[in-house]
Amino acid sequence: MEPAAPAPSSPSSPSQPSPPPANATAPAPDAPPSRRAWTVVALLLAFMVVNFMDKTVLGLAGDHIREDLGLTDTQFGTVGSAFFLLFSVAGVAVGFLSDRIGAARLLTVLVAVWSASQLVVAVPAAGLAVLVATRITLGAAEGPAFAMANHTAFSWFPDRERALPGTLLTVGGAVGVAVGAPVLAVTIGGLGWRAAFALTGVLGVLWLFAWRAWGGEGPYSARAETAEPEPGVPYRTLFTRGTVLSGLACAFAAFWMLAVAVTWLPQFLQRVHGIELEKASMLAAGTQVVGIAFMLALGYASTRMLRGGRSSRAARGVVGGAAVAVSGCGVLALTRVGGGAPLVLVMMVAFTAGNAFFGLFQAALAELAPLRQRAALLGTVTAAASSAGAFGPLLTGALVDAAGTAAAGFQHAFDLAGGLMVAGGLLAAAFVRPARDRASLQSSRIT
Template sequence: MRTSATPASTADNETGPPPARSSRRAWVVTGLLLVFMLINFADKAVLGLAAKPIIQEFGLSPSEYGLLQSGFYALYGISAIAVGFLSNRVSTKWILLVMALVWAFTMLPVIWPVGFAVLLVSRIVLGAAEGPANPMAMHAAHKWFPNEKRSLPSALLNVGGGIGAAVAAPVLTTVIIAFGWRWAFFALFAIGIVWVLLWLVLGEEGTIAGAARDRQTSGGGIDEPHVPYRRILLSGTGFGAFFNAFVSYWGLALLISWVPPYFQIVLGYSASETGTLLVLPWVANALFVLGQGLLSEWLMRRGVSSRLARGVLGGVAVMIAGIAMVLFPLTAGGLQLVLMTVAFSLGAIVFAIGSTVNSEISPARQRGAVLSIYTAAATTAGLIAPYVTGRIIEAAATPATGYTIGFTVAGVLLLLGGLLAALIVRPERDARRLGVDGACEVVAR
């Protein structure tokens, strides 16, 4: 087992076990990464689930609570980029192990009576450790699968977020009601330590059954050039995927930070009812993301272009989410819950799509850094959205009016991002323009 190796060194020296064992190991690793992402989103969601008692205990205004939520993203993007470049040289197994350890220990300080500053600092450190989570998990999984088979594992890893929050919402809410909000943080500490132990034993770097292009590139079969990062990220595919993910993450940040208090303060639901209802968008999130992975892979196996199977599909989904976002605060009852569910779940499919299309247009040696830069840029929405929405709510005549304006702003952004992605995300074209052989993998089967 290797502790650190560049793709070149591992590809040159590894012949590997039989394909059946490699395939099994690929899915074991993917399963562990799925749980990794589950914990990742549970850590994010816990503050929103405990919003009401935290606001009451610390006497926070809407803008102060928004600042606390935004603080999570203070170092999120910087860390994602730094670790992304580090992953070009260091094994993702050990990077993921260290990240998970930091997540776990950032839960501990707040289990004792602390001030607002300690809570804020713990969230900032947690955000720094979680920033690289999605790109590193994707990078680790993509080492085990060729391009045309990456849609499903990419979707599964993003499903982890939906499952994590869907499980966390009722379970952690029950813990908060029964024992207090600090015990919810302790529970996440314990779960994180268990995952670290499992990963230490079962985690493995994907160098045997990995992508054909990656093996050929690093082993000398294909000499992929080093492409300037600005060309990758500012291509139609790179920029379209980024902006679509940015606006979708804006909505996700509101789901985590402002939807729980909206349910309780404006709609009048109890804490337990809120925890139950919040399962809806997260379960739908998981179903939509998994469905996207299956549908995209099915379409591409039948010769449909990556532009249609990934770019257009993601763009249309985000536009539908935008329409639902604008409408749901204007309705009531069952229709409102349906629209809310669509608004905060359907757009999530673009996180998997964005990672997949960026992998498609990136040289293998640069993929970890590209995915990290993409994630860092897209998740800056998490730094902006909670605080801006808090200011909007604070400035409005009533909380209900403020929430409506905040959700409308998010809806308009979703419409713009989805339209742009549908028009300019064209992975095959951009892969050819950048001199990356991923385009050949997609169309030549």
């Protein structure tokens, strides 16, 4: 029997998705997810695709932007880091707002803001100041995106079924690179870098129409809850659990590498290995295809482990932490293997395996948190982890500027990122224990 879903929009107002009915009740834990649930996941996956195309376009257009606007490496790194100036602040704020306003409505606002930010850059007169300002607003709108997408998706699934939807949303980022990078590279080469920004803005607007027609929250959301609300716990107690702190350290390290790769990887391939932009974009796309398969396999394996009675520590903490540590080893090898096939193989490890952690960690946090505090926990922890993006691209640019050669500068930057990932992955594998930490919260419940 399928779980009860929110009533679809009436034909007379297709742009207004209905919230969960006031008397909705959560389906039985063993009930299979509904067709509507997977429709929402598909929309949220597309949401993440556009999200990562927005991020990727700056790195792909980097050489064109630097030449057109006359920027140094440090200035360009500043533009990359500007994206993260309000990223974390917005993530926290929106996380606490979502249960009052509703994640579905907030997603609409976020996409509207980030689409407008991209479209403004497409104006020919827009210079460095506009680029920096719009990267800040883009970051403010995209900061809460991943956590809110997961929170919305989880509202359609019981706990043990959440690993796969969470992994699919992480895959959306890889698809954004795998599909978006070649498309954006061709657009930049044929129509100019501003046209690529315009394309991503238009895609965001199109997504808005689809979401307003078919999106919404499901029967496992706090807004659909009708029974006695689950007691909460003091936020200080919730945020200091081992699962939260160790997972945050791991996610911070993984996000550091993600931000550096999005901003600088195309230029590393071009300047150190002499690979042309379109080839670099295809190489990045190819590694992400491998990453998609890897992330789906880990998400499926995690779900099977939970269904088979394995602990969430093993299925989420150990699996996810090990993936980040392995990626870190790949990053450390990135500047030591030369070019050609060895470089491609190392990239397939460095920029793919660790991404699986994000979805598994979101599911672990959702398992730990009381329902009414889930959005706040997801938003705050994701925001704290993503603060790595405010430092990684800027520090990478400074290291490249300060080194004698671009190759030496990138080696220093990638060594730092790889070391952080290995350490973070080991911490997560050891201390992400959602079931134990959730049990430890029982004595701290408040009504």
